[in-house]
Every structure is written in structure tokens, then in C-alpha cells.
Amino acid sequence: MWQLSVSLVRVVTLAILPVCLHFIIKTLLRPSFSKLRHLPGPKSAMPCEYSVGPLSRPSIRKLFPTFVTYSRKLNGEINAAIQQSSDGVLESVSLVGQELRDFRSRTSPLSFEQCYNGILAQPLAGQIISFINPFIPLRWLPVSANLNFVKAKSALKGMMTELIEQRTSEVEKAKELGTDSGLSDDLLTRMIQASSVENQKLSKDELIDITMQVIAAGHETTASALLWTTYALSQDQKSQQRLRTETINLSANDMTAKSIDELPYLDNVIREALRLYSPTLIIPWEALEDIEIAGVRIPKGTTVQLVPAVTQLNPEIWGLDVETFNPDRWDHLSGDCLSPYAMETFSNGPRMCPGKALALLNMKVLLVGLIKDFEIESAEDKEVEFRNPSLTLKSKRPLQFKVQRIGEAP
DSSP, rough: OEEOOOOOHHHHHHHHHHHHSSSTTTSGGGGGHHHHHHSSHHHOOOOOOOSSTTHHHHHHHHHHHHHHHHHHHHHHHHHHHHOOOOEEEEEEOOOOOOHHSBBBBBHHHHHHHHHHHHSSSSHHHHHHHHHHHTOOOOOSOHHHHHHHHHHHHHHHHHHHHHHHHHHHHHHHHHHHHHHOOOOSHHHHHHHHTTTTSGGGGGHHHHHHHHHIIIIEEEEEHHHHHHHHHHHHHHHHHHHHHHHHHHHTTTOOTOOHHHHHHHHHHHHHHHHHHHHHHHHHOOEEEEEESSSSETEEETTTTTTEOOOHHHHTHHHHHOOOOTSOOOOOGGOOOOGGGGSSGGGTTOOOOTTTTHHHHHHHHHHHHHHHHHHHHEEEEEOOOOOOOSSSSSSSOBSSSOOOOEEEEEEEEE
């Protein structure tokens, strides 16, 4: 039995960043959301669909082979890490894709990873500033936390500019040749293709803004969600084995987006993990008009921070076992937990997370790959402590797992 100390938040970067864009600014892609179907209840709302554009169901399914490819790479990296360990203990395994880890801008000495960490892995002072800044502008203060943040953001923006220019050139060349063969299979490429339509035209600056938002919101939350889903299963061997049994007949060769979507227990596991461990800690909303909620007057223009845990961990909504990981609860929902607002991980309404369906499919493919190939057991010797403050749900120290390849003797 090998003990593997691994931060899956960084592991899944291998799969998530090459796909590139999970969360798109809806105001820039408004035509893509003209026929958003809102279904009642958190369970039925999970498979949200969009009729047109790069986040439509058909477009998302075209990315499925990319998810499968990086799922295999992820499992291969874990295997290699286990085999290379002399004593079975790995203090830290960073499985960021080599092509991204080594990527450097022509105009910046910083690597992608350095820039990424400079924005999302800020020290305590930087995190506090990030939280307060929407209410009281503090980014102009000449302190080290701000200077490092601005430097990383500027370098990252330069890298994204280069990437967009590269993808745009590829799309234009393919258009001249009359074929899509050889184009990168990611959402950024699809967005550039879609923006050639006049009413969906996106400028380079708009595409840059979108990619920057994605790095800040899309990757970190999806990676965190997969980490905590894995943690929940490592604590519940019965549920883990049941999920493994459900996926046992899926081979990498015949796995499709349709076959993944037809696994009910996989759906329940992911829903329950997202309820119990919402990766998004706060969601800012702005009042469009003067309103009153529960006797509290909220003036127009006021920013309100929505906290998903307030409803998702409320025993009056979910029952006395609200803090228990129980995927089966999703088969017999009743009462208040049927409300779409009982689950706020992706928010709700016209401005819900537009990348929800894409993120869920990504999570499903990676989780199925992990569970089919490895037995995962928690190696935590004490209760997990959460980092505070933090932009997403994180533990104070890397979570530890005991990982054994399926079929191998301990």
C-alpha cells in the first residue's frame, strides 16, 4: 500500500487548463444563452443545456475525447509517482502539465505556474485585499501583496494574448484551407470560430478578459470540487466501491459522453460532494433595484455575498444528517431541498454559472478514471482544518491519501 500525499487541486490542472475555458462571461456570449432551460429542483437542474454557441450540449460533447486523454495522463502520472517512490511516501506530487509548467511568455521571465500562483495562491494579506477590494478599492496601495499580484496578472495577460493570437492564426489558416483538421480541440478555439459570426463577434480584448476570468474562477473551483469529491470517497469505502462497480463495464475505448451521463450513482456522488464541500465559498450579487429580504432592506447597487454553505449545510432543509456524505439522499428528495435554491454551488437563475455542464462532464470523466484504476483511502490522522481566509474551499495542509492500483497486492 503506497501512501500518496497529493494535492488534486494541482493534479487536475493537467486536464482542465488545456481545455482552457470552462466559465464564460455571459454578457460577452449573450447569444449563446438565449434559450437557457431552467428546470426546478437541484437534481433536475444539474444537466443544464444551452441551445447554441460553444457551451451548447453538442459543443461540450465534442470536448469529451480531450477529457479522456487527460484522464489517462493523470492516471499515468500517479502510477509513475508511485513506482518512483523508494519508501512509498510522496510528500508532494505536482502534476501540472509539463507543457503549461514550462510555458513562458516572450515578454515575461515568469512561467505560467508562477503567474497562476501569484494570482490564486496569494499570501494572507493578498487574500484579504482580494476580498475587500470589491467594496473598498485597495489594489492601488503600494504594498508587496499588491505589487506581486499586479506583476503576475500583467504577465499572465501577456501569455493569454499570445495564446489567443496563436489560436486565431490557426483558425484563420484552417478557414483558408477549408478544413478544421489540425485545430486545437479546446473551447477557446471554438469561441474564436463562433465569433466569426457577425452577431457573436468578440474582440481580442474581450477574449483576453474572458480567459483571465476563467483562470481566476473556472479552473480553481473545478479542481477543488474534484479534490473534495475524492476526499469524500476516501472516507466512505462503501460508496467508493459502489461507484467502482457502476463504472466497471466502462472501458476507455467505448466510453462516451452519453454513457457517462447514464450513470445515476456517479451523478449522486458528485451532487452530494458539491453540496457538502462547495468549492465556491462566496458568490457576489448586486441588487438591481431596492428590495427587502427577511425584513432587511437592500438598496439598489448593494453587493450581497451569497454563501452556498448557508443553505447546503442547513439541517432545516437537508435533515439532521446534513453533514453526512450520503449520495443516496438524491434519490428521495422532498420538502425544501427540492427547491433550486437549496443548492447554490453554481448559483441559480439567468446568471447561473454558464460553465456548469462543462465542469460536471469534466469532473465525471476524471473521477471515473481515478476510481476505475485506484483504490483511494484517507490517510488523515486528524480532522481536516479548512484554510481561512481562502477564495475556494481548501484545507490548511495538503490532504493525504493511501493509493493502491486496482488488482495489486498491498
